[in-house]
């Protein structure tokens with residue numbers, strides 16, 4: 043199969059409230075940063091994929107609000123609704139299609155402009171479930187209960203994810219919530235929805251990210267070192283919330299397995315050097331690691347205690363600070379992808395990890411991860 | 424570059440998206456709600472290929488892409504698979520529910536999938552995964568998921 047590479051990334055700082063900027067303002071900044079990073083101009087971009095959510099944007103056809111600022115005029119532009127990783131998947135397929143060589147993929151959202159409980163309540167089935175008034179936080183809290191019951195992961199272990207990731211964010215100037223906190227701070231923070239405390243949850247955030255994905259025939263033509271997409275897969279699980287074993291993520295296991303196979307990875311525990319995954323809530327970091335087969339079942343909490351997922355640990359996880367330190371919904375997967383790209387290039391600055399050759403990017407959609415996307419990126423083609 | 428907002432409050436345009444919307448329930452959910460409203464009976468649909476009973480009832484089996492042709496009457500008792508307690512008044516919580524609100528993921532006897540609903544008549548700290556609960560039907564039933572008022576512990 044032909045290969046593609048990420049050849050440029052650009053992100054705004056993640057902030058609680060970008061009250062000074064419109065969606066298009068954020069997009070203009072992120073796209074220009076990505077073009078500068080790649081050493082390209084907008085004329086070098088063959089086509090554009092924007093990623094957004096109409097509900098979060100408060101309008102229909104939300105991609106139209108950012109078309110101008112993403113340089114889409116006179117180009118083939120299409121929109122993906124969902125996490126940015128899914129936008130990157132579509133962008134990659136366009137660069138592989140033979141019709142385009144370079145694809146600009148963007149993702150934006152502003153949690154600050156809306157009411158996240160009402161927006162995420164709308165993800166539930168309107169006829170059977172929505173009227174009960176659950177939202178993303180209560181849905182994920184229910185998943186956390188289920189996961190902790192099955193694996194015996196402790197509140198202290200969950201809290202340690204928050205301590206680690208907020209601590210990592212101290213080294214990432216783009217992060218919203220760099221914080222030096224303790225396990226006790228997390229456990230003493232407000233109980234929001236059992237078993238999740240306030241500091242077990244990611245914040246409301248605004249941000250925009252852009253990546254440029256090129257076909258191998260042009261990947262070395264520009265200034266940046268290409269970071270190769272070696273494997274990728276998306277898998278979805280049942281829609282109804284109660285159809286799944288909530289303590290498991292069957293579709294993530296499947297997506298990871300397929301992505302490893304495509305990348306020629308036989309033993310992911312040994313061959314994946316570092317991970318940026320979707321830690322919207324603390325328990326998710328532990329659960330996703332297990333479900334991706336990167337650690338043994340029900341062992342992530344214990345390995346975390348040993349420091350294995352620290353920035354200088356055996357398998358650094360969310361060295362950027364992750365989504366706990368800033369969670370622009372939709373853009374999130376592209377921030378994670380950009381963090382992995384920078385690690386592999388050796389450009390991650392203060393949060394650079396050692397031996398960053400092969401990295402994993404994880405994105406998800408839906409309540410408690412109804413669908414998952416896994417990318418394997420590599421220094422070598 | 425000089426700060427364009429120096430000495431100025433950034434302007435914020437206050438608005439609202441509020442669009443009335445009607446969901447046609449379809450024949451499957453209609454049958455479920457009519458039976459719930461008129462007979463206080465909870466129905467699931469069954470896939471004969473997978474031999475699985477689905478609640479909430481739906482027309483197509485999520486596993487094998489065949490039509491669920493059979494209806495099955497489920498017990499009004501079941502097991503709590505998971506739960507959470509909202510300690511804050513999240514915006515999505517209906518006005519007539521008091522915080523703390525407890526939601527459970529409940530697998531009724533006879534069903535292979537679980538349904539979401541409220542747990543009540545129990546203190547949040549006494550709820551456990553695996554506990555047995557029973558449906559309490561609403562006095563006034565209008566063909567919605569809240570024709571079940573909540574689930575309470577089986578004594």
Ligand SMILES: [Zn+2]
Pocket residue numbers: 470471472473474484485486487488489
């Ligand atoms: Zn079936």
